Amino acid sequence: MTIAKPAASLSLDLDNQWSYMKTHGDPGWEDFPSYLDLAVPRFLEVFAKQDSKVSVFVVGKDAELEKNRSAFQAIANAGHEIANHSHMHEPWLHLYSRDQIVEELDRSEAAIEKATGHRTVGFRGPGFTFSADVLKQLSQRGYMYDASTFPTFIGPLAKMYFMLTASFNREQKQERKNLFGSLTEVFRTNRPYQWDLPSQVIEIPVTTIPIFKSPFHATYLTYLATFSKVAARRYFDLGLTMCRLTGIAPSVLYHPLDFIDENDCPELAFFPGMKLPYQEKIELLSGFMAKIARHYQLTTMKQHAIEIAKSPLKTARLPT
Numbered sequence: 001m002t003i004a005k006p007a008a009s010l011s012l013d014l015d016n017q018w019s020y021m022k023t024h025g026d027p028g029w030e031d032f033p034s035y036l037d038l039a040v041p042r043f044l045e046v047f048a049k050q051d052s053k054v055s056v057f058v059v060g061k062d063a064e065l066e067k068n069r070s071a072f073q074a075i076a077n078a079g080h081e082i083a084n085h086s087h088m089h090e091p092w093l094h095l096y097s098r099d100q101i102v103e104e105l106d107r108s109e110a111a112i113e114k115a116t117g118h119r120t121v122g123f124r125g126p127g128f129t130f131s132a133d134v135l136k137q138l139s140q141r142g143y144m145y146d147a148s149t150f151p152t153f154i155g156p157l158a159k160m161y162f163m164l165t166a167s168f169n170r171e172q173k174q175e176r177k178n179l180f181g182s183l184t185e186v187f188r189t190n191r192p193y194q195w196d197l198p199s200q201v202i203e204i205p206v207t208t209i210p211i212f213k214s215p216f217h218a219t220y221l222t223y224l225a226t227f228s229k230v231a232a233r234r235y236f237d238l239g240l241t242m243c244r245l246t247g248i249a250p251s252v253l254y255h256p257l258d259f260i261d262e263n264d265c266p267e268l269a270f271f272p273g274m275k276l277p278y279q280e281k282i283e284l285l286s287g288f289m290a291k292i293a294r295h296y297q298l299t300t301m302k303q304h305a306i307e308i309a310k311s312p313l314k315t316a317r318l319p320t
Contacts, residue, residue, distance in 0.1 A: 011124070044078050153186045260274075
């Protein structure tokens with residue numbers, strides 16, 4: 001008798017070169033430089049070899065640009081889910097007024113659907129930022145899930161590193177104060193739940209290692225590998241074991257930077273993990289994905305949300 005494996009979801013935030021430069025306060029982002037022509041074929045090949053479908057969170061502005069059109073069509077043609085990652089990828093989304101949120105979602109949805117043919121039902125805020133008004137809009141628009149929570153203590157430390165490697169004025173620092181999640185995120189659960197809204201919106205957190213609340217996403221693992229691949233593998237094994245022991249079906253996050261290195265994009269050499277050659281990153285992450293697949297059925301976040309909705313969910317109050 002074959003026992004069905006629990007679902008585990010894979011997602012990729014398609015943050016582009018310009019969006020990182022903008023968040024970091026670097027000049028030249030307004031020209032919208034892109035590394036998608038390098039990153040997209042590489043991650044599509046990796047997921048194809050693993051026979052896995054992922055949820056790709058797309059930035060609306062990138063979808064508008066003709067130079068990115070072939071990359072988006074390739075993602076859609078490969079059968080991956082297309083989800084919404086905002087229009088201008090500003091990690092101060094939580095500061096937006098209701099009207100600004102409406103405009104942001106209107107623009108991103110229209111651009112993404114035109115470029116890919118997909119209507120989005122999943123959302124992740126840039127830099128893991130969100131608000132009650134954002135969630136209310138998702139509910140009104142019929143979104144199935146949100147994936148903006150990142151329950152880890154590392155977020156504030158990552159923000160500190162990001163701030164130290166850039167030169168921000170007081171206003172810019174205030175805008176980015178919730179980048180990578182606030183301190184309150186530490187106390188959020190790893191388990192999916194639903195928000196207290198008229199129409200169900202399931203929250204699927206980015207999985208962190210149960211109990212320890214340390215990151216479990218691909219970028220963190222490649223960063224560890226720049227110091228020791230053995231340590232990165234042991235750390236991954238710990239995370240996967242803890243998920244299995246606590247009954248957490250992981251939702252694993254990737255970024256394009258997990259498939260390129262500092263030679264591909266010198267402007268982002270400051271970013272953790274960029275010193276590791278991309279071939280070594282791909283080999284490492286492919287091995288991790290294969291290990292997850294031994295214990296879980298790898299799927300998109302949309303399919304994961306469908307499976308989650310079959311069981312009773314706890315309800316959480318909207319953030320204040």
